[in-house]
Amino acid sequence: MLKILKYSFFDLMRSRWSYVYFAFYLLLGIVLLFLNNDLSKAVITLMNVIIVLVPLIGTIFGVMYYYNSKEFTELLLAQPLKRSSIFLGQYLGVAISLSMSLILGLGIPFIAYGLFKSNAIWDFYLLLITGTFLTLIFTALAFNIALTNENKIKGFGYAILLWLFLAIIYDGLFLMSLVLFEDYPLDKLSLIGTMLNPIDLSRTLILLKLDISALLGYTGAVFKKFFGTNFGLIISFVMLVIWVILPVLRIVLKSKKKDF
Amino acid sequence: MVNIENLHKRFNKNIVLSGVDLNITEGGIFAILGPNGSGKTTLIKSILGMVIPNKGTINVLGENIKNSSNYRHKIDYLPQIANFPNNLKVKELIKMIKDLRGDTNEDERLIELFTLHPFLDKKLGNLSGGTKQKVNLVLTFMFDSPLIILDEPTTGLDPISLIRLKDLIQTEKAKGKTILITSHIMSFVEEVSDEIVFLLEGQIYFRGSISELKNKTNQPDFEHAIASILTENNA
Numbered sequence: 251m252l253k254i255l256k257y258s259f260f261d262l263m264r265s266r267w268s269y270v271y272f273a274f275y276l277l278l279g280i281v282l283l284f285l286n287n288d289l290s291k292a293v294i295t296l297m298n299v300i301i302v303l304v305p306l307i308g309t310i311f312g313v314m315y316y317y318n319s320k321e322f323t324e325l326l327l328a329q330p331l332k333r334s335s336i337f338l339g340q341y342l343g344v345a346i347s348l349s350m351s352l353i354l355g356l357g358i359p360f361i362a363y364g365l366f367k368s369n370a371i372w373d374f375y376l377l378l379i380t381g382t383f384l385t386l387i388f389t390a391l392a393f394n395i396a397l398t399n400e401n402k403i404k405g406f407g408y409a410i411l412l413w414l415f416l417a418i419i420y421d422g423l424f425l426m427s428l429v430l431f432e433d434y435p436l437d438k439l440s441l442i443g444t445m446l447n448p449i450d451l452s453r454t455l456i457l458l459k460l461d462i463s464a465l466l467g468y469t470g471a472v473f474k475k476f477f478g479t480n481f482g483l484i485i486s487f488v489m490l491v492i493w494v495i496l497p498v499l500r501i502v503l504k505s506k507k508k509d510f
Numbered sequence: 511m512v513n514i515e516n517l518h519k520r521f522n523k524n525i526v527l528s529g530v531d532l533n534i535t536e537g538g539i540f541a542i543l544g545p546n547g548s549g550k551t552t553l554i555k556s557i558l559g560m561v562i563p564n565k566g567t568i569n570v571l572g573e574n575i576k577n578s579s580n581y582r583h584k585i586d587y588l589p590q591i592a593n594f595p596n597n598l599k600v601k602e603l604i605k606m607i608k609d610l611r612g613d614t615n616e617d618e619r620l621i622e623l624f625t626l627h628p629f630l631d632k633k634l635g636n637l638s639g640g641t642k643q644k645v646n647l648v649l650t651f652m653f654d655s656p657l658i659i660l661d662e663p664t665t666g667l668d669p670i671s672l673i674r675l676k677d678l679i680q681t682e683k684a685k686g687k688t689i690l691i692t693s694h695i696m697s698f699v700e701e702v703s704d705e706i707v708f709l710l711e712g713q714i715y716f717r718g719s720i721s722e723l724k725n726k727t728n729q730p731d732f733e734h735a736i737a738s739i740l741t742e743n744n745a
Binding site for chain 2: 253257261264265319320321322324325326327328329330331332333506507508509510
């Protein structure tokens with residue numbers, strides 16, 4: 251698996267898109283820091299960008315990479331390699347190179363600004379960790395979609411829909427259900443609703459850590475009341491890990507049964 | 511060498527293989543023939559584990575291939591259309607496959623044989639179909655495995671390369687290897703193969719030597735013998 255990971259990783263590192271992605275975060279980091287002049291405000295703005303953008307890039311990149319490397323995959327399948335190591339290697343290659351672009355692109359300007367001397371360093375770490383989790387989750391979901399759909403156009407369509415649903419539509423539905431059932435106790439519903447969407451989960455996680463009650467919203471408040479800040483953080487992390495494991499498991503199972 | 515029992519495969523509603531039994535003994539060249547869509551490539555890909563059968567068992571060198579990948583060390587496979595990653599250089603691809611399968615020095619000789627030196631630093635996406643096929647051949651023949659599977663090996667090759675390919679096949683046969691070939695070029699099949707397996711509608715219609723096939727169909731030459739099977743069965 252490590253060999254496949256190595257080839258996929260270097261293949262992506264040579265591609266122009268990794269640099270574009272890296273440069274984008276670099277620019278974003280620099281602009282935010284020097285416009286805001288305030289590290290913790292910059293972290294909040296970044297959170298809002300990351301939480302929407304990282305899933306989008308992860309999904310699109312994942313689907314694109316899978317379809318583009320179809321030939322490579324077929325070549326590998328005829329070699330004495332396990333299917334699970336081929337697909338996991340490719341998946342990790344994509345996810346790790348995307349995470350690297352994110353971490354380096356944001357890390358460099360923040361370090362240059364003097365992050366290590368600031369109190370915001372833990373918030374910033376958390377931001378990067380959540381970004382990495384979101385990359386892992388959405389790349390895995392994208393691989394699932396691509397493995398299930400032979401048709402490229404369909405695959406892309408489903409991938410975009412998935413992103414649109416989790417990043418935008420889900421929140422709308424969630425909010426509507428809260429308004430609709432406001433006469434009932436909604437604590438449990440809103441907790442479960444947040445856990446089932448990795449984007450919402452990441453947002454709650456960061457806001458809990460930043461401890462900004464004004465931005466927490468109803469779910470965040472419930473989270474905090476229910477679990478307390480620390481326990482809430484742990485629960486959110488556990489959920490994020492589950493969100494990574496389940497799609498990765500499906501990649502392994504699905505790839506075992508697929509014909510090429 | 512290869513033992514296939516009651517192999518069934520369908521893609522959605524399209525039944526491709528329905529109960530193939532095939533036993534391929536060690537040594538010699540076997541040609542798998544059949545009209546378009548008769549399941550030749552599916553059969554080969556099943557042996558390679560790329561297609562998962564719905565039913566049936568396949569043994570390669572005495573080992574059941576289900577859920578196994580190590581047996582592919584003993585197979586050299588030439589895929590039908592040379593689909594390679596386009597942004598890789600020829601040199602890098604050869605190095606990569608060596609890295610994945612184990613080291614070999616045969617590639618130097620094969621690159622020489624197919625005069626591929628000028629192309630080593632070119633990207634695979636910029637090569638012509640014939641040159642890609644030559645790279646494909648180098649990748650296949652550079653390992654010393656007891657079973658060689660060639661899916662349409664002649665595609666795109668010029669006459670000189672074709673002669674070299676035939677020589678190569680004969681040398682491998684002389685080493686006692688088993689070679690499976692599919693091809694639509696009947697003259698090529700007639701020249702190289704010892705035995706033919708004819709697939710029709712997902713089953714083995716005929717198996718034997720070329721002269722047996724001629725006798726069976728009462729045709730003077732091989733090409734007509736094949737054609738008569740096809741017309742008789744409206745394939």
